Amino acid sequence: MTVLPDDGFSLAADFPDATHEQWQRLVDGVLRKAGRNVPESAAPDDLLSTTLQDGLSTRPLYTARTTAGAEEGEGAGATGVPGFAPFTRGGTPQGGAASGWDVRQRHDRPDPARTNEAVLTDLENGATSVWLTVGASGVPVDGIGAALSGVYLDLAPVVLDAGAEFDAAASELLRLYEERGVAPSAALGNLGADPLGHAARTGEHDSLPDLLTAAAALARRCHEEYPGLRALTVDALPYHEAGASPAEELGCALATGVALLRTLDGAGLPVEAALGQLEFRFAATADQFLTIAKLRAARRVWARVAEACGAAPGAGAQRQHAVTSPVMMSRRDPWVNMLRTTVASLAAGVGGADAVTVLPFDHALGLPDAFARRIARNTSTVLVEESHIGRVIDPAGGSWYVERLTEELAGAAWEWFQEIERAGGQAAALRSGLVAARLDATWQARKEDLAKRREPITGVSEFPILDQPPVERDPAPAAPTGGLPRVRRDEDYEELRARSDAHLAATGARPRVFVAALGSAAAHTARASFAANLFRAGGIEPVHDPVSVDAATVAEAFAASGARVACVCSSDALYAEQAAPVAEALKAAGALRVFLAGRPGELRETYVRAGVDEFVVAGGDAVAVLASVLDRIGVA
Numbered sequence: 001m002t003v004l005p006d007d008g009f010s011l012a013a014d015f016p017d018a019t020h021e022q023w024q025r026l027v028d029g030v031l032r033k034a035g036r037n038v039p040e041s042a043a044p045d046d047l048l049s050t051t052l053q054d055g056l057s058t059r060p061l062y063t064a065r066t067t068a069g070a071e072e073g074e075g076a077g078a079t080g081v082p083g084f085a086p087f088t089r090g091g092t093p094q095g096g097a098a099s100g101w102d103v104r105q106r107h108d109r110p111d112p113a114r115t116n117e118a119v120l121t122d123l124e125n126g127a128t129s130v131w132l133t134v135g136a137s138g139v140p141v142d143g144i145g146a147a148l149s150g151v152y153l154d155l156a157p158v159v160l161d162a163g164a165e166f167d168a169a170a171s172e173l174l175r176l177y178e179e180r181g182v183a184p185s186a187a188l189g190n191l192g193a194d195p196l197g198h199a200a201r202t203g204e205h206d207s208l209p210d211l212l213t214a215a216a217a218l219a220r221r222c223h224e225e226y227p228g229l230r231a232l233t234v235d236a237l238p239y240h241e242a243g244a245s246p247a248e249e250l251g252c253a254l255a256t257g258v259a260l261l262r263t264l265d266g267a268g269l270p271v272e273a274a275l276g277q278l279e280f281r282f283a284a285t286a287d288q289f290l291t292i293a294k295l296r297a298a299r300r301v302w303a304r305v306a307e308a309c310g311a312a313p314g315a316g317a318q319r320q321h322a323v324t325s326p327v328m329m330s331r332r333d334p335w336v337n338m339l340r341t342t343v344a345s346l347a348a349g350v351g352g353a354d355a356v357t358v359l360p361f362d363h364a365l366g367l368p369d370a371f372a373r374r375i376a377r378n379t380s381t382v383l384v385e386e387s388h389i390g391r392v393i394d395p396a397g398g399s400w401y402v403e404r405l406t407e408e409l410a411g412a413a414w415e416w417f418q419e420i421e422r423a424g425g426q427a428a429a430l431r432s433g434l435v436a437a438r439l440d441a442t443w444q445a446r447k448e449d450l451a452k453r454r455e456p457i458t459g460v461s462e463f464p465i466l467d468q469p470p471v472e473r474d475p476a477p478a479a480p481t482g483g484l485p486r487v488r489r490d491e492d493y494e495e496l497r498a499r500s501d502a503h504l505a506a507t508g509a510r511p512r513v514f515v516a517a518l519g520s521a522a523a524h525t526a527r528a529s530f531a532a533n534l535f536r537a538g539g540i541e542p543v544h545d546p547v548s549v550d551a552a553t554v555a556e557a558f559a560a561s562g563a564r565v566a567c568v569c570s571s572d573a574l575y576a577e578q579a580a581p582v583a584e585a586l587k588a589a590g591a592l593r594v595f596l597a598g599r600p601g602e603l604r605e606t607y608v609r610a611g612v613d614e615f616v617v618a619g620g621d622a623v624a625v626l627a628s629v630l631d632r633i634g635v636a
Contacts, residue, residue: 027060032152037258052290053245053442054412062400077298078468079403083394084313085304088296088406089394091317092351099128100390101348102355104159104321106389108133109367110477112143118373119147123156125374126381129189129356134162134169137477141165144172145179153182157400158280159321160192161233163480164207167193167214170231176219190230190279193218196256196426203483205431215260216267219277223269230319231277232260240283241327243443243485246294247409251416252435253280258417261309262425272315275306284322284356287406288341288347292396292602295320295351297410297551301417322348322356329364330490334471337361343378348382349389350396356380364488366473435443436484444489450489451623460490461622464536466510467502488527492623493537496630500539503635511635512563513595515544516554516577516586518570527569527597534616535567538626542567551581555589564633567595567616576603580610587611595625 002134027044030535040046040570046059060067083093105127109115121132132139132147138161139147148158153176162169170191177187195211219231232472236244244252257278262276282298284291299318307317325346329337338361348356358379360372367377383389396402414439420429429435456462479486488494504510513535517524532542543561546553558566566586568579579596586594587610596612606613616625 016055018105019063020065022063030167030170031046053446054247054409056405056408057414058401058405060209062404066399067400067404068399079397079406082397085316087299087317088303089397091299091319091354095352095390095393099270100384101353102129102157102378102564103127103377103384104129104131104355105373106133106359106375107147108138108477112139115139116149117145118370119237121370122373122377123151123555126377127149129159129355130159131159131161131479134160137163137166137479141168141172144169145176145264148176153177154186154188157189157228159190159233162192163194163195163198163201164204164211166191166211167218170218174226176349177229182260184226185228188228189224190233191218191222192233194233194235196259196430197233197235197238197631198480199427199430199483200242200252200435203479205427208427209576210259211265212263216263217272219264220267222277223273230279232519232544233279233281233321234260235281235282237281237323237326237482238484239439240325241486242439243327243446243487244439245442245470246290247412248416248439248442250294250298250301250409250413251420251425253298254305254413254417256421256430258305258421259426261305271306271309272313275309275311275315279319279321281321281323282329282353283325283468284344284348284351284353285325285328286343288350289402290345290409291322291344292351293402293405295353295408296394296396296402296406297324297413299352300406301414302458304414319604321357322351322353323357324348326359326363326486329359329361329488330457330460330489331364331488331494333465333468334365336375336459337363338375338379338467339458341376342383345379346383349383352394362471362473366476369473384409395467398607430483437486447492448585451492451621452619453622455489456618457489460493461537463533463634464497466536466539466541475615478568496538496623496626498611499630499635501541502527509562510539510541511630511633512541512543512561512565513629514558514561514563514566514586514591515542516558516566516568516583517548518550518568519546519548519574521547524570527571530618531567531595531597531616534622535626535629537622538630540626540629548631549582550578551585554582554585558586558589558591564591565595565629566591567597568612569597572598572601575600575607579603579612580606583607593629 004619031038045059050058057316078087082090082095090480103126105122107119160169193215195208195215200207215232222229222231234253234257236249239252240249241606261274302315302318324341328340341358345356345358358376360376362368362372420426422435423429453461497598500510515528517528534540541565546557549557583594594611595612595614595616597616599617600607600615
């Protein structure tokens, strides 16, 4: 038996080191062979880069050299080590090795008794803390005691979310601690005061000074009497739900945190004590790398704020609560949300969140049922207990891509934060409309990507199922309105599907499109599948029967389909031979609109003269096409 040496052995020892330039030459050759137009001065890295929001991009290859700027001086370099400034790699030296993250479940059912049932079920089956919505959007203030009946308040942290009623809700919870004999030193959680978040949600700015004063008094009381309680939440969800990019979400959180620090400083709290009263809440999306980088960048920039405030080096560790994104949740095919929230919670854990809330898959439909709540809490349980994600400190640390993305995101967030500060701070930026205008512009650009399916939504804009029975839930309490809007990725497609549903209810059938497939299955399957997928996204049922047609048979097949519009599908070669006569036959048979799947090239004018009204292609505006079809066939 051959014994390999155990000193200096490397599997790559006999292979020469490849250089970045060699890789670039190989990629350039592949691109040219594939027919890509490659300018002489263009670098393959740039040609293969993916554009992200905030002016960032993902490159195809990261090396120590491409990440060098992120590892020196002000770059991702100052990542440090876990538990030490700038806390990029984690707020504590041990990470979550002991028990993983805090599994925090959200409760917003107005009935205290039913909420209590759900709270106890969660705590008995894996959840470790309670996030309780109080007031108009949840349990009434006087129902907090009933909702927390049977909860060991010295073991299970309670986090309140009460909007403008935070002072009354906090008083009720503190009274409950005293009534149940919980020592002040044993009380755990967050009283959830978030005056600026409330202003962002509701547009109520006149009450902000009074709410900030009440929040400062609450923070002082927690600092002096309840060492395990935080008083304030810096909730970035209002900005995320209004369409903010990751950097905009971070920048708004930074500006909010700084505004609260100024308020607490004015109330006489030392800076270290003020920092200890804040918990930050961020959205975790199914874009795992951006979520990981966002949480790491959030700690990085907040540590810089703490440093600028003159805080002791260890005081700048940011306490983070990550919530799976409400914006990404779809109402159609909601089961896919389980996959989205799994990826998002994984990213939150890898990114170093202290607490993670997995929203139930039916969150967008109303109040979740018991099954949805069980799947939500078990998602974290599997990641913590079976995948052991929490046992590795900063799992993404050292990844050239993640380190670079973290630093670039931190830089973009800091620029937006500085713009808000120049405008007078978060309160002034909200009142003036600066924040709303910036977030709206970002969302409109993203809406275009969603409409053109550059950002696909599985089960909605891609692979929708028209005959899936609807999932129905009890309605959720009305969310606060009057301030920043709440957006959803699926909103444009949901509007189209709702029109289709109304047509089905009124007529007994969905709007239809006839798929006029030419030639063999090998010739037409790719484009016929593309077209069927496209039209289903708008609730329009594709009729592909018979499998193949020609100019002689298409009129009869179209009439039998019950459709009023048609889409011709095949290969470019067969288009050149048959598309024009087929389009003419469809128009003669009464088709209100004839589409052709694919780019027409030099034959565009020929097809248009024959009766083709529009060409549907990958990257086209699907929402506009689908809305026009529904309009043309009279679907209200």
